[in-house]
Amino acid sequence: MSVKLKPLAEQTIVITGATSGIGLTTACRAAARGAKVVLVARNEDALREIRDGILARGGRADYVVADVGDKEDMIRVGAEAERHFGRFDTWVNNAGIGVYAKLEELSDEDHERLFRTNYWGVVYGSRVALQALKRHGGALINMGSIASEMPSPMLGAYTATKHAVKGFTDSLRLELLHEGAPVSVTLIQPSGIDTPFGEHARNYMDEASQVPPPVYAPEVVADAILHAAEHPTRNLVVGGVGRAMIAASRVVPSLADRLFAWSFFKTARQAGRPPRDTPKNLHQPGEDGSRHGDQGHQFGSSLYTAARMHPAATLGALAAGAALVGMIASGRVQPANAAHRLQRALEHDRAA
DSSP states (O other), X not given: OOOOOOOGGGOEEEEESTTSHHHHHHHHHHHHTTOEEEEEESOHHHHHHHHHHHHHTTOEXXXXXXXXXXXXHHXXXXXXHHXXXXXXXXXXXXXXXXXXXXXXXXXXXXXXXXXXXXXXXXHHHHHHHHHHHHXXXXXXXEEOOGGGSSOOTTBHHHHHHHHHHHXXXXXXXXXXXXXXXXXXXXXXXXXXXXXXXXXXXXXXXXXEEOOOSSOBOHHHHHHHHHHHHHSOOSEEEEOHHHHHHHHHHHHSHHHHHHHHHHHHHXXXXXXXXXXXXXXXXXXXXXXXXXXXXXXXOOBSOOHHHHHHHOHHHHHHHHHHXXXXXXXXXXXXXXXXXXXXXXXXXXXXXXXX
16 A cells, blocks of 8 residues: 655644754644644643743644653543544654763663663654554654664764664564554664753763764754655654765774774763763753753765655756856856756755
8 A cells, every 4th residue: 555645734744852952843843834832841831831832833733741661651642632633643752961981881770761761752752643544555664773773982882772763663564554544654773863852861971971972963863854754754764974874884893893992982981071060951951941962063864865866856956067167168057057956956945
């Protein structure tokens, strides 16, 4: 059965982990494009502020205070979304937390909490979402990571949860295909993203933590999520750097092991900066409301991800660029006019 998804402006979207980073960015961009948004997180003050901001800008939103690791909370999220907006069309299991620690040092309590949020949150959210989506169709979007397919020392337990999310999502997709269910199931796999992840995560290290660079802006991931909400998509790696790291771990695994073992212990730290003395959101809500982290430089776009989402337009843009280079080389076009022509070609491809 082919799955048909509605335009974003006609959808209601449930987003967990909606008070910071990728979730917050996705919610705001979805609302700006006309979608009705149901915000889900543990921090009610942040949820209320974000909801009110969306309403003030003419958007439509509601929120539900919930812990994704609590099955009854997630059942309530589904019921509240349907009560307030009548139905939902896309469900995004985005909520996630992290711990920077060697696996031998990580406490059982922290390890279990990671799985409670990152894995069981996806399981509970998916089960609740499917009760509605199997009736009328829609999209289930789960947040994996490039860590779903490669090792990450110092974030080993987080990596294990993301491997589990990938296994669950891929297997669930096959079961729904067998049933002929009208549901698109997508696994989004971001590269390193400049969100408050490193600031929120519990940190066993003696220096401040960070997302190992290079990092992309959360807007790049939000655009990938919203693309999957409108276009059935199996999986989508966000960021060409992450795609290359996954490829290295598959093609030259021994070499990649040595490289990652050397680099991750350095890049997961902010050298010379003491650990942040701020509340963490592992076992309780932390400080929310920020889209970006504190890492400075970030990639604001990804040609690889754009090519995956819009292959025809990307090929057209590359062809136009190559043609202009050839015309400049032959003297048929002056360099001063090349940028204008390329911009017109890109606008034509986007319109098409």
